[in-house]
Amino acid sequence: MNQTSFLASLLKNKGIRYVISGSIVVLIIIITVIILGIYFMRPIPNMKLEVRLDQKIIYESSFAIYRKNHSDSYDMIPEKSLSFIFNAPRAIVWQGYKDDDEITAIDQKIECDVWLAGTDSDLLILGVSFMGQNSCYMNTLHIVHPGLREESIIASGLVIITVPVDEKLKKPLDITQKFTSPNHEPRLVIR
Numbered sequence: 001m002n003q004t005s006f007l008a009s010l011l012k013n014k015g016i017r018y019v020i021s022g023s024i025v026v027l028i029i030i031i032t033v034i035i036l037g038i039y040f041m042r043p044i045p046n047m048k049l050e051v052r053l054d055q056k057i058i059y060e061s062s063f064a065i066y067r068k069n070h071s072d073s074y075d076m077i078p079e080k081s082l083s084f085i086f087n088a089p090r091a092i093v094w095q096g097y098k099d100d101d102e103i104t105a106i107d108q109k110i111e112c113d114v115w116l117a118g119t120d121s122d123l124l125i126l127g128v129s130f131m132g133q134n135s136c137y138m139n140t141l142h143i144v145h146p147g148l149r150e151e152s153i154i155a156s157g158l159v160i161i162t163v164p165v166d167e168k169l170k171k172p173l174d175i176t177q178k179f180t181s182p183n184h185e186p187r188l189v190i191r
Contacts, residue, residue, distance in 0.1 A: 046062050046063065046064045046065070046164070046165040047062065047063055047064075047065060047144060047146065047162050047163065047164060047165065048060065048061070048062045048162065048163050048164070048165045049061050049062065049063065049082070049114065049126075049160070049161070049162050050160070050161045050162075050163075051084075051112065051158070051159070051160055051161075052158070052159045052161065053086075053088070053089070053092075053157055053158050053159075054089075054090070054157045055157075058084075058086045059082075059084045059086070059112065061082055062165050063082075065124065065144075065146050081113055081114060081115035081116075082113070082114040082115075083111065083112065083113045083114070084111070084112055085109055085110065085111045085112075086109075086110055086112075087107050087108065087109055087110070088104055088105075088106065088107065088108050088110055089106065089107070090106055091103050091104060091105060091106055092104045092110075092137075092155050092156075092157075092158060093155060093156055094130070094137040094138050094155050095155065096138075097136075097137065097138045097139060097140070102135065102137055104132060104137065108132055108133070109132055109133075110130055110131070110132045110137070111130070111131050111132060112128065112129070112130050112131075113127075113128070113129050113131075114126055114127070114128050114142075114160075115127045117141060122145065122146075123143055123144060123145050123146075124143075124144040124146070125141050125142075125143060125144070126141065126142040126143075126144060126162075127139070127140075127141060128140050128141065128142050128152075128154070128160060130154065130158075137155075138154055138155065140152070140154065142160050142162065144162045146164075147164055148163075148164075149161070149162070149163040149164075150162045150163075
């Protein structure tokens with residue numbers, strides 16, 4: 001009996017057919033589980049937060065996000081709020097938060113707080129407030145979709161941007177330096 005006829009006789013045997021077809025089914029199940037595992041366990045990007053005034057970066061930070069299960073809401077690591085102070089190099093007109101517009105003076109100290117205000121299965125909601133001289137100029141929300149660039153205009157020329165850390169932000173052509181008050185460096189506040 002040659003090898004070809006021996007192989008043909010084995011394939012005609014029902015037991016061998018069931019073993020082969022069962023092996024193929026098991027292999028398909030294993031491949032499916034691996035693909036689904038890779039999809040659901042894929043890393044969620046760290047996000048970068050930038051605050052810009054007239055195209056100049058006045059604050060930048062990054063934060064990690066995660067969710068325990070695919071159906072859970074996102075959360076931030078660590079669960080902290082960000083706070084920084086800057087001196088405005090020009091007057092800023094704050095519109096839409098109060099009935100009357102407010103205008104901050106040149107070189108006025110302004111404090112910004114950013115915190116996790118809420119979550120959903122596909123987004124984070126950051127609370128953002130800008131305060132100074134016993135007044136809150138703006139209290140608003142910024143939506144973060146993990147892995148996507150998002151931008152919120154707070155006041156004319158004042159923008160909050162979130163973007164995945166690995167994505168390069170377009171740097172403005174006239175960027176020369178980050179500016180903060182010399183006595184008030186950006187800081188992280190644990191709440």
